[in-house]
Amino acid sequence: MPERLAEMLLDLWTPLIMLWITLPPCIYMAPMNQSQLLTSGSPLELNRLSEEQRVLNRSKRGWVWNQMFVLEEFSGPEPILVGRLHTDLDPGSKKIKYILSGDGAGTIFQINDITGDIHAIKRLDREEKAEYTLTAQAVDWETNKPLEPPSEFIIKVQDINDNAPEFLNGPYHATVPEMSILGTSVTNVTATDADDPVYGNSAKLVYSILEGQPYFSIEPETAIIKTALPNMDREAKEEYLVVIQAKDMGGHSGGLSGTTTLTVTLSDVNDNPPKFAQSLYHFSVPEDVVLGTAIGRVKANDQDIGENAQSSYDIIDGDGTALFEITSDAQAQDGIIRLRKPLDFETKKSYTLKVEAANIHIDPRFSSRGPFKDTATVKIVVEDADEPPVFSSPTYLLEVHENAALNSVIGQVTARDPDVTASPIRFSIDRHTDLERQFNINADDGKITLATPLDRELSVWHNITIIATEIRNHSQISRVPVAIKVLDVNDNAPEFASEYEAFLCENGKPGQVIQTVSAMDKDDPKNGHYFLYSLLPEMANNPNFTIKKNEDNSLSILAKHNGFNRQKQEVYLLPIVISDSGNPPLSSTSTLTIRVCGCSSDGVVQSCNVEAYVLPIGLSMGALIAILACIILLLVIVVLFVTLRRHKNEPLIIKDDEDVRENIIRYDDEGGGEEDTEAFDIATLQNPDGINGFLPHYRRGLLGGVSQDAA
Template identity: 60%
Template structure:
């Protein structure tokens, strides 16, 4: 018999006595029932002689612990006259091992203790034989032996221990969990498997429904922040909870889950923060934190600056991981201008549970005093960059300009100036250490370098490591120190048949000086000489001039080349001028103005050919002229070409004039 070891001895003995009494009564009932059946069988034998078995369904109590085999029942055949001539044979499930039969009387006994929870019945077959002939007296018959239940199994919780959760501040009676105990005893027989539940541990916080096993909250307003974990022990007892019933228990670990029933709170109402004036804009300069006993999203909050004279100087962000307010510098600080700021910071929950609005606003505020710390700052220049100018060609030591820097600290340390090392810049300029005055070291040439870029450094006299640099751009201003010139060496072709007033060349001028000292340009012939009888000049008033013919006719035989001096003047102060010479070559031209015969230089100029190309052309012409000369064929044009070539190459043996 399976009895849990945790039960006391008295209930066990009481249970055993009850079982023994029950077995005795049942056996008596079975004997009377079998005898009655036997008599009825004899009466019926007169009417149905072919049916001689007398038997019924048998029962055997489980967990039999007596010293003798347990009597099950009796089989009897009408053919049995009690003289021992009938032999009973038992076969089937458990026959011979569990169940034995007295082959003379038909009495059946169970030799072993049975467990209904392992097997509830056995199917056996009985046969009556003539002991002498061993022939069946009755047809073989089947019968069932059922194992009758006793309360030998305690209720068990198959899934324990259990874990469950319920929101804090839940109403009384809120369902937490339903648990179920199972009892292996027969639920259809007595109260052996009828279970009731009770709570052994966990009161007064929780209760259990005795019939359903549903666990519920029993106290109002259970606060997770006060106690989060509860261990509840539930007992299940069979026999409907009566004395002598068996029981089992299990543990339920119940956790109160968080609800947002607590607003954030700053531990202090007033805080103080030190920030050096050298702090970089955009960086974090401090942190502040409000506490919230809730957890998870219920403790999430956001911070904001809602008031104070530092509202535009500082801002605050929320670190979601640490739930801290990070104070960030928004604008530069200056100790000399403002030494203290105050801000009012608010921390507010981001997830509000409407059930707890009555607890008040889920936010809190604190005052923060920010003290600006004085830092030894480097000198500060009056402007972020300097642009200066100086005329070119000025004498050494000319003042270009001055830079100014001051120590922004209250100490107002003296400042010294020097130039960043640059060989080229140092060759042109120097700076006075005390005054910051920049002077020239040599004459400047705008046409060579129109701009000079230098870097000036200011440092504190008492702390040279505190220094600042500033860029200085120096523009070299122009003076009229370059004469204008003709834009090129003009080599002009003049046809012999050119007409008076005809423009044979347009000239232009250039000047290295800038626009103020250059154009507009003026053109003229050299003064002090009589007017040129061959050419005249017209100033076009657009920095160009036109060269025109004065006489009616030119002859290359009389003069092949003319040199024409032209004076060009600029508009600067003082006015500068120079004289350029035009080379004018006289050539024979057709009526359409196309050059027919000219000097080699003129051909070169007119055709735009190189000297090598011109020599090759001339050699071809010489060959052709030689062939024409042998055939006595010629023309005036040929003579002109030959004349030009001969004059150009007087020592050539292949050229001659006819």
């Protein structure tokens, strides 16, 4: 087909082209200046003329020809003549040589240097290159000097219909909602043609559907595909294959064509209601089933897919709406019936429910078809089971005073067997919750008694667990938590909140607050603590200090006068009686230690006794007293040990032959001599009893702890 078309075009255009090529040398061209040549649309451009050429005032142009064309895909036994170059300076004496340069010169285009004929020696393809720019020049045959400035011209490749349309992006896929109206746009496709779109109809495309009627149609020029049938149902057929053709030459006979496929999928819309698979469902459940357990499943089928098939389930009627609930399973698209409250076979043995399935996503376009929902009946039969005992309360709260008598009853729990047989119940305490065995329980009636004394100050709450067991079936047991609160009794006297130590400046003023103290009480009265403070009766008229009760339940100690002197009295002890507001009230006496200190003029304590700055570390008086007591105790232990050892062992007797005498001599630094020498017999050290006997005066001084000089 392409070869035949080429031959037809060649037969038609060859005579015209040859006539057109041979005419130009005979055509006279009127004189033009350079600007007129550049804007005249001629493919030949003149270079800028030099001043010398302007002086010559040439009135005629040297080159004479028209724009050249060559037909693409032309092939023949001989090179095709494209055109002829000729200059009016050529007198026909064959002294002019024509030279061709530029795109394809010598490889695609060849020139006869004598006649100026240009031939195409290769087959051309417009889709590869549409035009060629070449340069022509006429020179003297003998001297090779240019007769004219070189000029450019264009050889255009003329198009033929040698390319079929192509769908570069095919095959195509598109989606359109089901039940769409007639003429709903589906998609559009595009084909391309490599032929020249501005020359002839080689690239003018027309679209048509070869396969896919009567469901779809296509606009011939825009290739927009539309539905040709209304209300196509996805549930009947979901996918369609459409074959599309693009034909060039405006669709006329002889044009080339290309095809592609389009797969159209109908997307789902909610045009179908849910429908239960059966109208009546039967389920059975034991009465002791755990809350939240799934009793059964119901399912409503929907021909739609995705979210359009999603349904919600509800219990809309029946005598078990309070005991059962239904939830939707989004994966399986069914309804799960679960237990909300405990069942009791002895109370009710069966229930009837009416359940409903309704679409979640409603399409208003199809609401006129009726409600998108369905209902079914569910019957649930309760089966009898051996149930554990049931306590009268899920939890118990008991209260007992901390001074309650042992074996007194502090509360009671009750339980029953809910079965028809009604087995007797025995009660016990879970000892893991009462490790100290502070409570007991009567196994028959559930009365809880006190086994050990309680102390609220040690523990306010006791949490135990009571176990109820069926006598006929020991595997049926129940447990209940019992919280026992210990109530307060005023059994603790108040005392100082901490160990206070007050400091009084020697230069203090009368009425000055020396110390503020507060009290604490381990008890916890309902109305809070209220303390009373007082001095001992024998110190009620204390000449040095007085007390003052504050609104915040604290106490301030004030000095009655000034002029305290730590040289006269360094420490004062002030006993304070603290009483609570209990019934009966309790009291205790706490002693406040007040030290007289030396202070600066602004009341800053600097020293509290003479030894304060001699001590290596800043120890308190209490710490010093404790250290001194330890030292005295250690000395007493040493003395007792020596005394006991002396009475236990026999006196040591030194025999004459074993008498060894040594002199321990100490020399005075000031000089020697007998008067400066102190010596004693070693036997004295070996016989301690000799201390109580007669010894020289200087020896008694050494052993008795009194020196001779001191005596």
